[in-house]
Amino acid sequence: MRIGVDIGGTKTAAxxxxxxxxxxxxxxxxxxxxxxxxxxxxxxxxxxxxARAGLDVSAFTSIGVGIPGAVDNAxxxxxxxxxxxVSELALGRELxxxxxxxxxxxNDVKAAALGAHRLTTDTLATAxxxxxxxxxxxxxxxxVGAASGNPVGGSMAYLNLGTGLAAGIVQQGVLLRGATGTAxxxxxxxxxxxxxxxxxxxxxxxxxxxxxxxxTRMWPSRAEYPALExxxxxxxxxARALAVQRTxxxxxxxxxxxxxxxxxxxxxxIGGGLSALGxxxxxxxxxxLADWSSSSxxxxxxxxxxxxxxxxxxxxxxxxxxALVGVK
Amino acid sequence: MRIGVDIGGTKTAAxxxxxxxxxxxxxxxxxxxxxxxxxxxxxxxxxxxxARAGLDVSAFTSIGVGIPGAVDNAxxxxxxxxxxxVSELALGRELxxxxxxxxxxxNDVKAAALGAHRLTTDTLATAxxxxxxxxxxxxxxxxVGAASGNPVGGSMAYLNLGTGLAAGIVQQGVLLRGATGTAxxxxxxxxxxxxxxxxxxxxxxxxxxxxxxxxTRMWPSRAEYPALExxxxxxxxxARALAVQRTxxxxxxxxxxxxxxxxxxxxxxIGGGLSALGxxxxxxxxxxLADWSSSSxxxxxxxxxxxxxxxxxxxxxxxxxxALVGVK
Numbered sequence: 025m026r027i028g029v030d031i032g033g034t035k036t037a038a039x040x041x042x043x044x045x046x047x048x049x050x051x052x053x054x055x056x057x058x059x060x061x062x063x064x065x066x067x068x069x070x071x072x073x074x075a076r077a078g079l080d081v082s083a084f085t086s087i088g089v090g091i092p093g094a095v096d097n098a099x100x101x102x103x104x105x106x107x108x109x110v111s112e113l114a115l116g117r118e119l120x121x122x123x124x125x126x127x128x129x130x131n132d133v134k135a136a137a138l139g140a141h142r143l144t145t146d147t148l149a150t151a152x153x154x155x156x157x158x159x160x161x162x163x164x165x166x167x168v169g170a171a172s173g174n175p176v177g178g179s180m181a182y183l184n185l186g187t188g189l190a191a192g193i194v195q196q197g198v199l200l201r202g203a204t205g206t207a208x209x210x211x212x213x214x215x216x217x218x219x220x221x222x223x224x225x226x227x228x229x230x231x232x233x234x235x236x237x238x239x240t241r242m243w244p245s246r247a248e249y250p251a252l253e254x255x256x257x258x259x260x261x262x263a264r265a266l267a268v269q270r271t272x273x274x275x276x277x278x279x280x281x282x283x284x285x286x287x288x289x290x291x292x293x294i295g296g297g298l299s300a301l302g303x304x305x306x307x308x309x310x311x312x313l314a315d316w317s318s319s320s321x322x323x324x325x326x327x328x329x330x331x332x333x334x335x336x337x338x339x340x341x342x343x344x345x346x347a348l349v350g351v352k
Numbered sequence: 353m354r355i356g357v358d359i360g361g362t363k364t365a366a367x368x369x370x371x372x373x374x375x376x377x378x379x380x381x382x383x384x385x386x387x388x389x390x391x392x393x394x395x396x397x398x399x400x401x402x403a404r405a406g407l408d409v410s411a412f413t414s415i416g417v418g419i420p421g422a423v424d425n426a427x428x429x430x431x432x433x434x435x436x437x438v439s440e441l442a443l444g445r446e447l448x449x450x451x452x453x454x455x456x457x458x459n460d461v462k463a464a465a466l467g468a469h470r471l472t473t474d475t476l477a478t479a480x481x482x483x484x485x486x487x488x489x490x491x492x493x494x495x496v497g498a499a500s501g502n503p504v505g506g507s508m509a510y511l512n513l514g515t516g517l518a519a520g521i522v523q524q525g526v527l528l529r530g531a532t533g534t535a536x537x538x539x540x541x542x543x544x545x546x547x548x549x550x551x552x553x554x555x556x557x558x559x560x561x562x563x564x565x566x567x568t569r570m571w572p573s574r575a576e577y578p579a580l581e582x583x584x585x586x587x588x589x590x591a592r593a594l595a596v597q598r599t600x601x602x603x604x605x606x607x608x609x610x611x612x613x614x615x616x617x618x619x620x621x622i623g624g625g626l627s628a629l630g631x632x633x634x635x636x637x638x639x640x641l642a643d644w645s646s647s648s649x650x651x652x653x654x655x656x657x658x659x660x661x662x663x664x665x666x667x668x669x670x671x672x673x674x675a676l677v678g679v680k
Contacts, residue, residue, distance in 0.1 A: 178531055193614075195523075202616020203506055206654060209613045214606075216545055225648030278542075285537045286521075286614040288530020320553030326534060 027073060027084050027125075028139075028347030029066055030132060030340065031055055031091040033107040033187075038069040039340055040077060040084070041347040045142060050340045051076060058109040062091075066115075067122050087127045088346035089115060090135030094205060097349075100129040107187075128350045132342045133208070133296075134199055137182035137192025139345025140293045140335055144180060145197075178290040181208070181283040182341070185298035189231040189238075189279065193287055200287075210282050211235065215275070230282070234275025236298055242268045255304055269308065276305075277312035280332055281323070295335035306334045355401060355412050355453075356467075356675030357394055358460060358668065359383055359419040361435040361515075366397040367668055368405060368412070369675040373470060378668045379404060386437040390419075394443070395450050415455045416674035417443060418463030422533065425677075428457040435515075456678045460670045461536070461624075462527055465510035465520025467673025468621045468663055472508060473525075506618040509536070509611040510669070513626035517563040517607065521615055528615075538610050539563065543603070558610075562603025564626055570596045583632055597636065604633075605640035608660055609651070623663035634662045 028047075030037045036055045041047040051073045056065040066089060074081040093105030100116015120127040130138075182192040189211035193200040200207045211231035212224045219228025220241070232238050239251045243265070247253035254272075257265035280292045299305065310329040317324035335341055356375075358365045364383045369375040379401045384393040394417060402409045421433030428444015448455040458466075510520040517539030521528040528535045539559035540552045547556025548569070560566050567579045571593070575581035582600075585593035608620045627633065638657040645652035663669055 200615070203618035204616055204654065206612060207614065207616035209616075212650060213610060213613050215543060217543075218546065224650040226644065226651065282541060282610070282614065284534060285541050286535065286610065287528070288532055288535035288537075290531035316554065322540060322552040323554065326532065 025079075025084050026347040026351070027070055027087045028135075028340075028343040028345070029069060029087065029089045030135070030342035030346060031062060031066060031089060031108065032132070032342075033092070036065050036069045037340055037343045038073045039343045039347065040073060041344060047340075047344055047347075048077070050343060055108065059111075059113040062105075062108050062110055062113065063115065063118055063122075066119055070119075070123055081123050081125055084125055086347075086350070087119065087123065087125050088135065088349040088351075089119065089127060089129045090132035090342040090346035090349075091115065091129065092132050095129055095131040095134075097128075097130055097201065097205075100127060102129060128346075130199075130346060130349045131192075131205070132346075133182065133184045133186075133190045134192040134201070135343075135345040135349060136184060136295055136341035137180070137194050137208075137345065138199055138348050139339075139341035139343075140182040140192075140295060141180050141194040141197070142345070142348055143335070143339065143341070144291065144293060144333070179287060181287065181289040181292045182335075183276070183279055183283065183292050183294050184296035185235060185276065185294060186296040187236045189235040189275075191279070191283060193283070193289065195287070210279055213282060215278050230275055230279055232275075233271050234279055238275070239268075239272060239298075242271065251298055251301060255301055259304065270312075273305075273308040273312045276309045277316070277328075280309065280313065280328055281316075284326055284328055284331060289331070291331050291333055293333045293335050295341050299335050300337050302334065302337060306332065353407075353412050354675040354679070355398055355415045356463075356668075356671040356673070357397060357415065357417045358463070358670035358674060359390060359394060359417060359436065360460070360670075361420070364393050364397045365668055365671045366401040367671045367675065368401060369672060375668075375672055375675075376405070378671060383436065387439075387441040390433075390436050390438055390441065391443065391446055391450075394447055398447075398451055409451050409453055412453055414675075414678070415447065415451065415453050416463065416677040416679075417447065417455060417457045418460035418670040418674035418677075419443065419457060420460050423457055423459040423462075425456075425458055425529065425533075428455060430457060456674075458527075458674060458677045459520075459533075460674075461510065461512045461514075461518045462520040462529070463671075463673040463677060464512060464623055464669035465508070465522050465536075465673065466527055466676050467667075467669035467671075468510045468520075468623060469508045469522040469525070470673070470676060471663075471667065471669070472619065472621060472661070507615065509615065509617040509620045510663075511604070511607055511611065511620050511622045512624035513563060513604065513622060514624040515564045517559040517566075517603075519607070519611060521611070521617065523615070538607055541610060543606050558603055558607055560603075561599050562607055566603070567596075567600060567626075570599065579626055579629060583629055587632065598640075601633075601636040601640045604637045605644070605656075608637065608641065608656055609644075612654055612656055612659060617659070619659050619661055621661045621663050623669050627663050628665050630662065630665060634660065 037050040037052045039047045039050045103112040116127045116129045179195045191208035212229045214228045216228035222229035243254045258269040313329040365378040367375045367378045431440040444455045444457045507523045519536035540557045542556045544556035550557035571582045586597040641657040
C-alpha cells in the first residue's frame with residue numbers, strides 16, 4: 025500500500041492506494057500557509073490516514089506528494105508555490121524524516137496526469153469509483169489507448185482547468201518532464217495578440233480565456249461559484265453568459281488542438297476544479313471542435329472531438345497519481 | 353554503408369552514409385511528377401550514387417527515403433504528396449523490389465529531424481561538413497544536449513521553414529510520431545484570430561506568417577528569391593520590408609515557444625529552405641525572443657533564445673536523416 029497526498033491551495037487530500045490500483049476514500053484537511061505549515065498539514069494528513077486504517081505509517085511502502093509550483097522531482101524540492109506561501113521547501117527530505125517512509129514529490133498537475141493515465145488504461149483503478157458513474161465517457165477497454173494496441177496506453181494529456189491552465193503529458197506510461205520541467209505549460213501560449221495581459225507578462229495567453237481566473241475576470245460575480253452561475257445562465261439562454269462561455273470553450277478547445285498538433289496524444293482528459301462543470305463543459309468543447317472541423321478538413325481528419333474526455337467528478341487524480349510517482 | 357534519399361518538389365538528393373555517420377557529397381537529380389515518375393527518379397538517383405561510388409547497389413545495407421506528405425512508416429506508403437503529384441504510392445515495397453535492398457520511408461521533415469538530431473549529438477557527422485563552418489552556432493560538445501548529460505542527446509525539435517511550416521520532434525534519440533503521425537504539425541496552430549485564411553481552413557495559422565508561402569504572400573515580388581530580397585531590403589532599412597520581416601520573425605519565434613512550452617525540447621534547430629537566410633534569420637528570431645523575455649520573467653526563465661540553432665547551410669538533413677530511419 026502506498027499513500028498519495030494532494031496539497032492544494034485550501035485542502036490537502038490523502039488516499040491509500042493498493043498495488044492493484046484500488047484506493048480508499050480521500051481524507052481531507054485544511055492546508056497550512058507557509059513552508060512549515062504545509063509540511064505540518066501534510067504530515068498530519070498522512071498520520072490521520074494511517075490511523076483511520078488502523079495501521080502504523082511504516083506499513084506504507086512510499087508516500088507520493090503532488091503540490092503546485094516548480095518541483096525538482098529528483099531531489100523532492102518544491103519552489104515558487106505562491107498560493108501556499110512556499111518559496112522553497114525540501115518537502116521530500118523533510119516529510120520523509122518526519123514519517124520514516126520514502127517520500128516522492130511531483131508537481132500536482134503532472135501527478136494528476138499520471139493518475140488520469142492509470143485510470144484510462146487500467147480498469148482496476150475505476151473499481152473504486154461510484155458504480156453508477158462511468159469511469160470516462162466511454163469504457164476504458166474500448167478507448168483509443170486500448171484500441172491502439174499499446175499495452176501501456178499510448179499517449180495522453182491531462183488538461184488541468186484550475187485557477188490556471190496547464191497540462192501533464194504521459195507517453196508510453198512515462199510522464200514527460202522535458203529539459204527544464206516546462207513540458208505541458210500550454211497555459212502561457214498566446215493565441216490572440218488582441219487579448220488581455222496575462223500574469224506571465226505576455227498578451228492573450230490561453231490561460232486568459234480558459235481557466236478559473238479567466239472566468240472570474242470575464243464573468244464578475246458575487247456568486248460562490250462564478251463558473252457555475254455562468255453555466256446556469258448560459259443554459260437559460262442569457263446572451264452575455266453564452267458569449268463568455270463560448271470564449272471559454274474556444275480556449276479549452278484551443279488547448280486540446282495544441283496538445284494534438286504538437287505531441288499527437290491519443291486522448292486529452294480534462295480535469296481540475298472546473299471539470300466539475302461536467303457534461304455541459306465536455307459538450308461545449310466538443311461543439312467548438314466540431315465547428316472548427318466543419319470548415320477545416322485538416323482538423324476534421326484529426327478527430328479532435330473524439331479524443332477529448334472528462335475526468336470523473338470526484339476522482340482524486342492528483343492524490344492517486346502522486347501515489348504512483350516513481351512506481352514502476 | 354546506407355543510402356539516404358530526399359525526394360523534394362523539384363530535386364531528389366541521394367547520399368551515402370557510413371556507419372560512423374560520415375557521408376559523401378549529395379547527388380542531385382530532377383524529381384519526376386507523378387507516382388511512377390517519382391519512383392523512377394528515386395531509383396535512378398540510387399543507381400547513379402552507387403555507380404559514382406563504383407559499387408553495386410547490393411553493397412548498401414538499406415535505403416531510407418524522406419518524402420513530403422503523409423507517410424505510413426510501418427508499411428512504406430506515402431499519400432497526399434500533392435506537390436509531387438502522388439496521391440498514394442507503396443514507395444517502400446516498389447523501390448525495394450526494383451533495387452533489391454530494404455527501403456524505409458519517412459516524412460521528409462521527420463527524416464530531417466533525425467538527421468539534425470544526429471548532427472547535434474554526434475560530432476562524427478559534422479566531419480563531412482566544410483571545415484571552415486561550425487556545425488552549429490556553438491560546438492556540439494558544449495551544447496545543451498551534451499550538457500544535460502543525456503547520452504542520446506536529450507530532446508530536440510527540428511523546425512522546418514519550407515513552403516510550409518512543420519516540426520519534427522526527437523526525444524531520447526527516438527522520433528516522435530504520435531498517435532496518428534500528427535506530432536509536430538505546429539504550422540496549423542492559429543496564433544491570431546485577425547489573421548488570414550490558411551489553406552487548412554483555419555484562420556491565422558503559424559504557417560500564414562512563418563513559411564515560404566507566407567513570405568510570398570506578405571512580400572509580393574518578381575525576384576527569384578522573394579525572401580532574400582525581403583531580407584536585403586530590410587537590411588538596407590526599408591520600413592515596409594522591416595515590418596514584414598518582423599512579422600515573419602515573430603511567427604518563427606512563436607513556433608519555438610510552442611515547441612518549448614509543450615514538449616520542452618532542449619534545443620530547436622531551424623532548417624528547411626529558408627534556413628539558408630542564415631545569420632540574419634537566427635539573429636532576428638533570437639531578437640524577438642529576447643524582446644518577449646524582457647517583458648515576461650516567465651519566458652525569460654526558459655532561455656528560449658539559447659535553445660535556438662540554425663542547421664548549417666548545405667547540410668543535407670533530410671537525406672542524411674532518411675539513411676538513419678529505422679537504424680538502431
